[in-house]
Amino acid sequence: MFQEHPGPMHHIEARILEAFQRDPSRSFSTTELVREVFPKAYAELRERITSSDRKSQRKGYNTKATLHRNLLYHINKLVEQGLLEMGGVQGKGEKLFKLSMEEGELVVQDTKHRIVITKQTSMTTPIDGYEKRGIVKKYEAATWLNKHDALMLEGLSFDTPDALLQRLRHAFPIVSDAIAIEGIEHVIGKASPEECTALLKRLAHDAHDYDVALSLLFHVQAIEDDESILEPLRQVLGEMPGNLTFIFNTTPRLLTRKEGFFRELYKLFHDKRRKLTLKNSSIAPFPIFFGRAGPYSFTPEDWDYYKRRQRGTVDSCVVGQTSLAVDIEKYFGTGGTITGLRELTELSANTFFEVEEQRRKHFGERPGLPMPSLDAIKEFHRVGRNYLRFWNDWEEVDKYPILELLQSVKDRLAEFSNMQETIYKSCGLPIRFRIGLSTSFARFDQDFFSERRYRETAVSSLKQLQTTEMKHYLEIRERLCKLFDDANRLRFFITRDVPVDETARIARYLLSAYALPSVTLDFRGKSGEMKLTTFMEG
């Protein structure tokens, strides 16, 4: 469907349509569209509304009403043109709007704008048979053509909290799962404690609004003033929503050298009942971060490329493109064979490639952030990977030759990716196509994964980690991490009664005795019997 816009398109109408372009299947509330169209004004009014000052609150509500009225005027124009329609009502009568077309391609054009919206009710892919059988699940398939799973922003590129927030406002709408801010201490270190506190609050609000998991990656070695990090955390940690993750990049040696800093962190996260991730940079020198779908990482080659070519050229890059999850338990439980896993792997690889083909066909280029040059656009996309994720009870590895199977899956995926890159390159289409292997979190899709047995997982002392059973478990996790290019997470629930000294010993032991890329210490006080799915989800 092609629609010539009657007269020049108003920039607000163009921005409304761009919101639907990013998420064509979604019904947007008026508030959500205000956020998409007026991101800066929305952020400011939200701050006013949530402040304790009544005068400021009133001003915030007035601005909100003005923005809503302004937006509704333009929405109604798009409704009159037959592009949008009402998609229902929510809450206290707030209207929802959706695209009028059910399926297909809509091109809206005037002299300045050309907006192509592709809406597919369901994209047929080679893996659909396995999905129907409940063995494979696509992550957020409705936005496969319009969004990336995960982005990373480089803290070094932002001089002020405002600059970072502005960039994030462009980034949130094109992400379906996770964003990481690498080296956020560079931004925080330059700001006042008040600015830092405000930044953390704003990040939390925005991540919550866009339903994106946000990981803040701190390089402990680069922190010049410990209090510049600790003080803002003391102020806001208790209020932070669950989709904000704190990851501290360290080494076993640094744990000892900056013992005071870490003791403060353990105490703080223990008191506020939050989880804290320690990343071991001597095992994994590249960033690792987490979304709902699962962990994301870089291969050593990609990270090396990033450091040499991208850092300084771009302020952000794609890390995750598309994810599929395979439930190994269901696969074998429904008659799946080891040889059949090869077919499943190939269908998954073909599915990823088909999605890339569709993206190239519909967009010419993949959704991205505004960039200063063509080279920057290319670099933005350069190191992204698709992820084939596995859900399993990893302690049952003796039941099936899981590790060997995963290795063969990894080899096959690499073979397919290399073959596709070689063929395309020889045809004059030099593309990047890579598939990573990783684990899946339960939050990928709560209803999809098979139920698990229960087990005790809470850790109350270092001694508990030194049993033969635990050693065996940790050794398996080491091997899994290697297989997954360190896109893995190992979580321990630290019981409420563990003193800071013991927590420090536990952390040092885990990071120095095992080649684990990251360890998450969860202080939320869970203990005793719990679902293994919850345990593994971390």
Added chain:
Amino acid sequence: MELAAETMMELWKAAMRHILMNGRRFVDDDGKRCREIQNLVVTIKKPSSSIDGVRAMRVVRKWRYPSEEELANIMLNKEAGGIYDYLYGQRIFAYNGTLNQIDEYVVPSLQQRPETRRAIVSLLNPLRDLKMGKKNIIGMSLLQFRIIEKRLVVTAIIRTSGFFTGWPANVFQVAKLQAHVARQLQIPAGPLTTISLAAHIHDENLEDIELVLGKDVVKDAKE
């Protein structure tokens, strides 16, 4: 060595046989065993048949070969994309972001002086491409268009041709551009020649070649 045939498939099979039988054997930078002919010149008399090579490659389930649409698009589309390391269409229609080599130079040159030998298109941009350590250096480097016997003939110089995996796509792309120029000049398309400076085949593809082009092509090479 120069080979010529009426159609794409005839020429492809003949060229493949020639490389497999007479190619210099060596191990390439990726550790793969190769056979290679230097400066292989091949001519298709009916470039419209070039589509058959792409279709033959797309039948194989082992890989996903680029579609005709995508191949044509990257040759004829001047819009810069953020996906590909380089884009032939961009080099042809917006070299260095400015020069449309077809509309501003090739077509008017041939219209003004049909016998000209200057109607060339450069795809290689030394400033961008010739950098130490660069992974992807453009393959198709230079095109020449000429009017001979009232038909538009084209010659493409290709730096290195994976003759099984890449050459069918390259020929299809050049034929598309040739048809585009021929339409503007209102003359029919004539023969299409490629000069491959390094025409090679990987030994690991022997079974795939058998599948696509038939047992005859690889029979002697296997023995």
